[in-house]
Amino acid sequence: MSTTEQNLPxxxxxxxxxxxxxSFHALKSINLPVIEKHVTALIGPSGCGKSxxxxxxxxxxxxxxGNRYQGEIVLNPDNTNILDARVDPIEVRMRVxxxxxxxxxxxxxxxxxxxxxxxxxxEKSRSTLDDKIEDALRGASLWNEVKDRLNxxxxxxxxxxxxxLCIARCLATDPELLLFDEPTSALDPIATANIExxxxxxxxxxxxxxxxxxxxxxxxxSHYTAYMYLGEVVEYGITDEVFLRPKKKExxxxxxxxxx
Amino acid sequence: xxxxxxxxxxxxxxxxxxxxxxxxLAGFLALMVGVMAFITLxxxxxxNGWERINPDFFTSFPSRRAxxxxxxxxxVGSLLVMLVTAxxxxxxxxxxxxxxxxxxxxxxxxxxxxxxxTNLAGVPSIVYGLLALGVFVYTFGFGQSILTAGLTLGLLxxxxxxxxxxxxxxxxxxxxxxxxxxxxATQWQVVSDHLVPYATPGIMTGVIIGMSRAIxxxxxxxxxxxxxxxxxxxxxxxxxTVPFLNFEWLFSGFTVMxxxxxxxxxxxxxxxxQNAAAAGLILVLMTxxxxxxxxxxxxxxxxxxxx
Amino acid sequence: xxSMQTTTVVSDRLARNVQRNIRERAIETILFGAxxxxxxxxxxxxxxxxxxxxxxxxxxPFGDFLTDTMWTPLFSEPHYGILPLLMGTITTSLVALxxxxxxxxxxxxxLSEFASARVREIVKPFLELLGGIPTxxxxxxxLTVVTPLLQAIYPDLPGFSMLSAGLVMGIAIVPYxxxxxxxxxxxxxxxxxxxxxxxxSTRFxxxxxxxIPAALSGVLSAYILGISRAVGETMIVAVAAGxxxxxxxxxxxxxQTISAYIVQVALxxxxxxxxxxxxxxxxxxxxxxxxxxxxxxGHVIRRRYRxxx
Numbered sequence: 004m005s006t007t008e009q010n011l012p013x014x015x016x017x018x019x020x021x022x023x024x025x026s027f028h029a030l031k032s033i034n035l036p037v038i039e040k041h042v043t044a045l046i047g048p049s050g051c052g053k054s055x056x057x058x059x060x061x062x063x064x065x066x067x068x069g070n071r072y073q074g075e076i077v078l079n080p081d082n083t084n085i086l087d088a089r090v091d092p093i094e095v096r097m098r099v100x101x102x103x104x105x106x107x108x109x110x111x112x113x114x115x116x117x118x119x120x121x122x123x124x125x126e127k128s129r130s131t132l133d134d135k136i137e138d139a140l141r142g143a144s145l146w147n148e149v150k151d152r153l154n155x156x157x158x159x160x161x162x163x164x165x166x167x168l169c170i171a172r173c174l175a176t177d178p179e180l181l182l183f184d185e186p187t188s189a190l191d192p193i194a195t196a197n198i199e200x201x202x203x204x205x206x207x208x209x210x211x212x213x214x215x216x217x218x219x220x221x222x223x224x225s226h227y228t229a230y231m232y233l234g235e236v237v238e239y240g241i242t243d244e245v246f247l248r249p250k251k252k253e254x255x256x257x258x259x260x261x262x263x
Numbered sequence: 264x265x266x267x268x269x270x271x272x273x274x275x276x277x278x279x280x281x282x283x284x285x286x287x288l289a290g291f292l293a294l295m296v297g298v299m300a301f302i303t304l305x306x307x308x309x310x311n312g313w314e315r316i317n318p319d320f321f322t323s324f325p326s327r328r329a330x331x332x333x334x335x336x337x338x339v340g341s342l343l344v345m346l347v348t349a350x351x352x353x354x355x356x357x358x359x360x361x362x363x364x365x366x367x368x369x370x371x372x373x374x375x376x377x378x379x380x381t382n383l384a385g386v387p388s389i390v391y392g393l394l395a396l397g398v399f400v401y402t403f404g405f406g407q408s409i410l411t412a413g414l415t416l417g418l419l420x421x422x423x424x425x426x427x428x429x430x431x432x433x434x435x436x437x438x439x440x441x442x443x444x445x446x447x448a449t450q451w452q453v454v455s456d457h458l459v460p461y462a463t464p465g466i467m468t469g470v471i472i473g474m475s476r477a478i479x480x481x482x483x484x485x486x487x488x489x490x491x492x493x494x495x496x497x498x499x500x501x502x503x504t505v506p507f508l509n510f511e512w513l514f515s516g517f518t519v520m521x522x523x524x525x526x527x528x529x530x531x532x533x534x535x536x537q538n539a540a541a542a543g544l545i546l547v548l549m550t551x552x553x554x555x556x557x558x559x560x561x562x563x564x565x566x567x568x569x570x
Numbered sequence: 571x572x573s574m575q576t577t578t579v580v581s582d583r584l585a586r587n588v589q590r591n592i593r594e595r596a597i598e599t600i601l602f603g604a605x606x607x608x609x610x611x612x613x614x615x616x617x618x619x620x621x622x623x624x625x626x627x628x629x630x631p632f633g634d635f636l637t638d639t640m641w642t643p644l645f646s647e648p649h650y651g652i653l654p655l656l657m658g659t660i661t662t663s664l665v666a667l668x669x670x671x672x673x674x675x676x677x678x679x680x681l682s683e684f685a686s687a688r689v690r691e692i693v694k695p696f697l698e699l700l701g702g703i704p705t706x707x708x709x710x711x712x713l714t715v716v717t718p719l720l721q722a723i724y725p726d727l728p729g730f731s732m733l734s735a736g737l738v739m740g741i742a743i744v745p746y747x748x749x750x751x752x753x754x755x756x757x758x759x760x761x762x763x764x765x766x767x768x769x770x771s772t773r774f775x776x777x778x779x780x781x782i783p784a785a786l787s788g789v790l791s792a793y794i795l796g797i798s799r800a801v802g803e804t805m806i807v808a809v810a811a812g813x814x815x816x817x818x819x820x821x822x823x824x825x826q827t828i829s830a831y832i833v834q835v836a837l838x839x840x841x842x843x844x845x846x847x848x849x850x851x852x853x854x855x856x857x858x859x860x861x862x863x864x865x866x867x868g869h870v871i872r873r874r875y876r877x878x879x
Contacts, residue, residue: 061768068687081269093279097272097770107761110784119779120769125275169765176769276770283772290680293673294693300741301700304711311714358604366598367605376605379612385795385865386858387802389829390615392836393854397618401842418611425608449590451597472702479704482804482829486836486850521706521805528710528809536714543707554702558695 013079014039014180014210015060020074020086022055022064029055031234032074037180039079042202042211044225044242046218048257052234053214054104057182060085060212061101062092078179097124100173101182105189106165108157108172113149116157116168120176135175142208143171144201163194167201174209181205183213187220199224218258222246230254308547312540320541324494325523329534334542336493337523340409341478343497343512344519347413348420348477353470355417356424357459360466363425364432365454384422391419392486400487407488409497410513415483420473427469431462464564468557475553479546481521492526493518520546619858622851629845635852641815641831643849650849652856654815658732658825659857662807663800665736665821666743670800671793673740674747681748682755683777694749701745709809712738717810730812730824739806747796754788755781791872798864802857804829828857 015037022030030052037043045053055064062085064070075084078098085095100120108116117136118126126132136153140146145167149160157168166186173181183202187195202211202224215221221228222242229239230253238245238254249255323333363380367373395415405411435458443453459466497515500508518526524546527539627635630650638651677697681690717734721727727734758781766776782789804827812824813834826834832850840846 063764063768066764066767091276093276093770093772094272095770096768097276101764101768103761103764103768105761107759107765109762109765109780110786119766122779123279123769123771123775124272125278172765172769276772279772279775283774286676286774286777287680287684290676290684293676293680296673297677297697297700297741297744300711301696303715304703304707307711307715308707355604355607358601359608362598362601362605366601376609380608381869382862382865383608383611385798385861385868386615387804387829387861389802389804389832390619390854390858390861393832393851394611394615394618396836397622397851398614418607421608421611449594451594475702479702479706481704481706482808482833485833488836488839521704524710525706525805525809528706528713539710540714543710546704547707550702550704551699554699555695558698562695 011041012039013037015076015078015212017056017059018075018077020056020059020072020076022052022059022073023071024055025069029234030059033236035229035236035239037210037212038227039210040207041226042206042213042224043227043229044221045212045214045229045231046216046221046257047231047237049216051231053231054184055234056231057184057212057214058101060180060182061099062086062095063101065092097176098178099180099182100176100178102166102169102173102184102186104185106162106169108160108165108168110156110158112154113157113160113168114153117171117175120172124176136171139171139175142174142205143167144197144204145171161194163190163197166190166194166198170198170201174205178209180210180212183211183215185214185216188216195220218246230257232257305544305547308540308544310540311537312542312544315537315541316544325492325518325526326494329532329538332527332535332538334520334523334545336496337518337520337542338545339496340493340517341519343409343500344412344416344484344517345474345478347410347513348416349470349474351414351417352420352424352473356421356470356473357428357466359421360425360428360432361454361459364429365450365458380422380425384426387482388419388480389482389486391415392483394418395483395487406514407490407516408514409517411487412484412489412517412519415487416477416480419480419483420477423469423473423476424466427472428462428466431465431469432458434465435461464560468561468564471553471557471560475550475557478519478553479521479550481525484519484522485525489518489522490516520549615858619851619855622848623855626845626848626852629848630852639817641826643835643846648845650852652828652853654817655826655828655831655853656856657817657819658807658811658815659801659827659829659860661819661821661825662732662736662739662803662811662827663797665733666739666800666803667793667797669737669740670743670747670796673744674792674796675751675789677744677748678751678755679777679782682752683773683781697745697748701742701749703742705742705803705805706809708738708742709735709806712806712810724822727822728812728824730810731822732807732811732825733821735807735809735811736821738810739800739803742803742806743796743799746799747792750792750795751785751789754785754792757788758784787871791868794864794868794871798861798868801864802829802861804833808833828853832857 013036017033017035020030020033021028033056045056047053058064059072060076072086076086077083078085083090109119114136117139118132121132121135137146140149145164148164157165160168187198190198199220202213205211213225225242227240228242228245230237230245232253238249238251245254246258249258320333321338322335323331324335326332363373363376392415395411399405399411399414400407439457439461440453443457448456493516497512497517498509500512502509520542524539524542527535527542635650635652638649639653640649640651641654642649681693685693712734716738717729717731720734762780762784763776766780807827808830811827811830813826813830814824816823816825818825831853835846835850
């Protein structure tokens with residue numbers, strides 16, 4: 004499964020992927036492609052496992068005891084199963100960036116926040132850092148707002164700016180896949196619109212997998228949508244198809260608001 | 264992602280992980296320093312003092328001859344001082360904790376008391392000794408007595424009791440209070456029938472930790488001028504005539520375990536060092552036991568409570 | 571009749587209410603009194619230290635106290651310069667901190683960021699026990715174990731030295747520093763760690779670059795409270811550092827600290843009201859001011875710069 008029906012390249016996909024929180028079977032044989040340089044949205048009622056699935060792509064669950072993966076999540080082009088015990092979760096996280104539900108800037112300056120990922124990769128050259136940080140901040144449409152105060156603490160920014168800073172932080176390291184975990188749930192409508200706008204700008208450059216509880220958001224920003232329920236992918240397809248002509252009854256119920 | 268980029272990432276990770284490993288080792292070593300210090304400290308006292316620990320050691324007074332010396336007056340003194348400390352610090356500390364947590368209005372007076380409690384916790388113990396010397400010994404005229412020592416240590420551990428009382432009360436959820444008020448209880452009834460009983464295990468943890476600190480305190484007791492050589496016991500608190508209680512012991516001279524140990528430690532003779540080791544061993548076992556009880560109590564508390 | 575009855579019942583209740591209110595107020599007053607004891611303690615400490623120190627400074631010029639380099643109150647020609655005692659206090663504290671701050675920080679970071687929950691469950695109570703050992707026992711340990719050990723490496727070391735006392739004091743305050751530091755580090759929310767891990771950081775990078783900077787105010791205040799501990803520590807230095815005031819900052823020499831001087835005087839029997847008696851209050855006041863300064867600084871740092879996560 005390296006291309007879809009339209010012969011688009013697949014950046015990553017899951018194969019019979021299961022996930023357990025202790026004895027709780029949270030994800031059940033998930034098979035899901037993530038198309039390169041497109042946005043794939045995960046929607047579904049809360050508790051359906053969409054965030055759990057997203058966090059698996061970044062091996063976030065490794066941080067907590069008692070979690071268990073089963074099956075495969077394959078990252079292309081090198082066809083690596085990132086869940087393989089021989090694969091270092093740190094390597095996975097360097098290739099796959101993540102933006103969290105609540106903006107979580109580090110208690111450092113704006114500059115140092117964006118520089119962080121580069122520094123972790125051992126980048127020391129000031130001019131390289133400067134260039135990449137400017138690119139990343141421009142990429143996150145934040146440059147004009149912060150270019151004069153790069154050395155101020157990131158915590159002084161507004162919530163929406165903080166979230167864009169977190170996006171810039173990821174962009175600086177040029178991730179192959181960018182994960183968004185309900186990135187606007189803690190933001191006001193204007194900041195939300197800014198982030199959505201940003202995602203639409205990024206979607207031709209970066210492969211994006213986004214979890215959202217907001218169906219309109221999924222409809223606005225994504226090319227592909229997967230509807231999840233009770234730990235399973237109920238329906239996956241081109242976003243317009245899923246929203247306008249859902250194949251499954253459950254999807255239709257959810258989308259039309261009869262459920263969830 | 265090109266293969267050489269991946270290789271680059273892998274080599275960076277390798278370097279990063281080396282630092283990670285080195286730090287993990289450093290952490291482990293740092294812990295080992297603590298463990299080793301504890302083992303040598305304990306081992307040395309056992310090796311040096313073990314043969315001195317026999318029944319005679321507990322039933323003999325200190326003596327000029329090391330082999331005959333014992334800790335009778337010291338452990339009796341410690342026991343009586345601790346009694347005074349407990350009787351003063353526990354009621355005062357709980358009452359103050361209850362006041363600050365349940366009654367205190369938000370005003371400058373409350374702020375003052377709170378800042379004060381925090382600061383008292385950081386005052387060096389020897390300063391409490393000076394307070395006691397100036398106030399209890401000379402101003403109040405209690406002399407260099409068990410009462411003075413007990414009250415001094417009581418004040419010393421007061422912040423510990425207050426803080427643990429407040430924490431224990433704070434852990435009781437609001438709906439317990441509302442439930443009691445809802446059936447018409449007065450504030451004092453809520454406090455005495457519900458809050459303090461439910462907070463008791465938490466308070467006890469603090470009390471035991473405070474007492475274990477008090478029992479090992481040396482500096483303030485030396486400062487009030489406790490004698491280091493005491494070859495008598497205070498008058499018995501219990502008598503055979505009415506009213507069967509006697510409070511003369513409160514004003515008696517005394518010595519306590521840590522002072523006895525200090526006295527022996529400062530003697531150059533090897534034989535007295537053995538006594539010091541034996542006394543130290545008993546002292547450490549006493550404090551370790553008290554701490555262990557407190558830790559266990561807290562552990563059980565964490566496991567069992569589900570409001 | 572009916573209305574009469576109602577009235578009695580109401581007034582009865584009112585009477586009971588009044589009674590109850592009086593009782594409640596009385597209880598509150600008693601509890602307030604208990605809380606006030608802590609304030610009285612502070613007042614007592616300040617009063618005793620200041621009043622006896624004023625008596626002391628009637629005999630000793632304040633300038634001499636601060637500048638004289640000799641402290642010989644019990645000699646026939648007495649000198650009352652606090653500097654030698656101060657240097658003893660500072661030197662032993664510095665040695666202690668050189669041990670306690672790195673060890674305490676590394677242990678805290680290890681427990682907070684590296685160790686599994688299992689390891690933490692075992693190690694933390696152990697550290698607490700280590701912190702609960704009476705300081706007189708640590709003093710004995712310094713004198714009988716650490717000093718001979720140091721003499722094996724450095725044969726010229728005297729039987730009493732600030733080095734030995736300071737090292738053991740450092741060990742004794744490691745649990746204090748590590749537990750406060752770890753509390754500060756564990757208060758850093760998981761979302762920050764996830765942010766760092768999410769970019770491919772190792773545990774070490776997360777700890778050093780994100781967690782410690784985020785917890786910096788708590789960590790610094792732990793250090794400062796540790797300094798205050800070291801400055802006020804008495805028995806270890808009284809037993810192992812020697813009882814001779816020594817105008818030096820060479821840790822391999824014996825010296826007396828402020829607290830050890832108080833112990834030394836209290837062990838003898840100086841008459842109440844003598845200048846020797848008053849001198850320990852002047853020494854105590856200096857000690858109190860130093861620790862108070864550090865305590866306030868520690869709390870201010872923690873409060874003012876409390877991180878807004």
